[in-house]
C-alpha cells in the first residue's frame with residue numbers, strides 16, 4: 530500500500546479521537562506559537578495537519594489566514610466537517626509535503642509528527658525545498674518529531690527519530706534553533722510517546 534492510500538485508509542476507518550496522536554487541544558503548539566510572537570495577524574500552515582484541532586483553535590482566537598496541508602483528503606474532510614461554517618476560512622490543501630511547490634509564503638509552518646515519516650533522504654530534500662519556498666524570511670518553524678527515546682513506528686510506519694541538534698542539522702542551513710523541549714504524549718489508549726519539539730526561525734535576508 531502506498532503512503533497516500535495508507536493515510537486515506539486511516540482517516541476513513543478510525544474516528545479522530547482514537548488515533549495514537551490525538552489530542553483534544555494542541556496545547557504545546559498553541560503555547561509555542563504564542564511564546565514566539567504568533568498572533569492573529571500572522572499566517573500559519575499546519576503541514577500534515579490531518580484532523581488536528583489546531584486551526585479550529587486558532588480560528589476561534591481570531592486567526593484568519595490559516596491553511597492545512599495533508600496527503601490524505603479524508604483527513605481534511607474530518608477536520609473541515611468538525612469546524613462547520615468556520616472551515617470556509619481555512620485553505621485546505623491535499624498534497625505530499627515532500628513534493629509540493631507552495632505558491633505563497635507563510636509566517637508560521639507547523640508540523641507535528643509528519644517530518645519523522647520521511648525516512649529517505651530524497652523525501653527529506655523535497656520537504657526542505659517546500660519549506661524554504663513556503664516559509665517567509667524571519668518566519669517560524671514549529672516542529673515535533675518522535676524523540677531519540679520515542680517509538681520506532683507511528684501508525685505502523687517506520688519513523689526517523691530526532692534530538693534537537695539532529696533535527697536542526699537535518700533541516701539544514703537558514704534556520705536558527707530558538708527553543709527545544711521534550712514532551713511525553715499520552716495516547717488515547719494510555720500509552721506514552723516521547724516527542725522532541727523544536728522552534729526554529731528562518732534567517733531573514
Ligand SMILES: C[S@@+](CC[C@H](N)C(=O)[O-])C[C@H]1O[C@@H](n2cnc3c(N)ncnc32)[C@H](O)[C@@H]1O
Pocket residue numbers: 532536550551552576577578579580581598599600601604624625626627640641642643646683684
Ligand atoms: C501522526 S499524524 C499527525 C497529524 C497532526 N499533525 C496531529 O498532530 O494531529 C501524521 C499526519 O501526516 C500526514 N502525512 C503523512 N505523510 C505526509 C506527507 N508526505 N505529506 C503530507 N502529509 C503527510 C498524515 O496523513 C497524517 O495526517
